[in-house]
Amino acid sequence: MNYGAASWLGDTVSPKAASCPPCRSVSRWEPERVKDSKTEGAGFGPLPIDQRMSVMPSKPPRVCGCGKRVPFGKRCPCQAKRDAERKARHDQTRPSSSARGYTGSWDRAKAEFLREHPFCRRCGERAAVVDHKTPHRGNQDLFWDRSNWQPLCTTCHSSAKQREERRAIKRT
Structure with missing residues (x-):
């Protein structure tokens, strides 16, 4: 044009x-x-790069509870430290993956399920994770119930599904 x-x-x-x-x-x-x-x-x-107008940030910085200014989209170091400490406390009480049932038998069953169901149930991308629709919370019958399994890609499992589970825990 x-x-x-x-x-x-x-x-x-x-x-x-x-x-x-x-x-x-x-x-x-x-x-x-x-x-x-x-x-x-x-x-x-054309103008040299140093004489061009700079791009304005999308949102202004915010003020953290500690009083520091934090750029939009970034985390304050005090928040990152607090989160790391919280996660470390949680990990101390969490059983190992093998103690939760994720053993070699699970790896074989998961690989077979992903061969049968290769695409993510939510977005249609290539599935990489077998997710339990209802969290099993250590219940081995629910853990091995294949009707409770669904194929998800890593993105859907790590974001949307985890967010839904956190909401469900807060409601109870």
């Missing part, structure tokens, strides 16, 4: 620069001017 570059820019520009200004991937669009005998050596062309 040609926007009529000469009419809206007032100068001659290369067709590439005038084709679609909003689609350019630089942070500030500058027309690439065609050099001729009048403009030769006059410094025309």
Whole structure:
């Protein structure tokens, strides 16, 4: 699509620069001017990177409970430390994976189930995890009940399914 570059820019520009200004991937669009005998050596062309407009952050920083400013999308070091301590306390009381039933027999049954059901039940991607629809919480009958199994990809198992289980625990 040609926007009529000469009419809206007032100068001659290369067709590439005038084709679609909003689609350019630089942070500030500058027309690439065609050099001729009048403009030769006059410094025309795209602005250097250090003179382009910088991109504004999507959201302002927040203030943590400790008083430090934390950029959007980041975690304060005090929060990360507190989370690590909480997780370490939980891991001390949690039984090992083999004590919870995840043994060689489970690995073989899981591999067979994933061969029979290769796609994620939620998104259709390649399944990598056999999930228990109802958490077994150590109940071996529920653990080995194949009607309680579902194939999930790692993303669905690690995000949506875990979030649902946390909500269910909070309601009870």
